[in-house]
Amino acid sequence: MKRFISLITVFSIVVTSMFSIVTAETNTYKTFYVSVDGNDANDGQSRAGAFKTLERAQEEVRKYNTQM
Known part of the structure; x- marks a missing residue:
């Protein structure tokens, strides 16, 4: 009987731990300003270093997306 209770306990722990394992999802994102x-010569990664045009920001987003 003790062995049966031990097996049930171990089984419960294993099943519970399987459901509680959460895969870490890495949310990688960048903000462009x-x-x-x-100035389009800036890196666009801060307010002080913002791009001047949306076209330049789109170029940078496209570069970033192809690296993912």
Whole structure:
């Protein structure tokens, strides 16, 4: 009887741990800034270093997406 209870306990722990394992999902994202006062030569990764045009930001997003 003790062996049966031990087996049930171990089985319960294994099943519970299988459902509680959560795979870590890495959410990688980047923020690009665009400003009328910006410069397309900037990196676009801060307000101070914002791009001037949306087209330049789109180029950078396309580069970033192909690296994923």
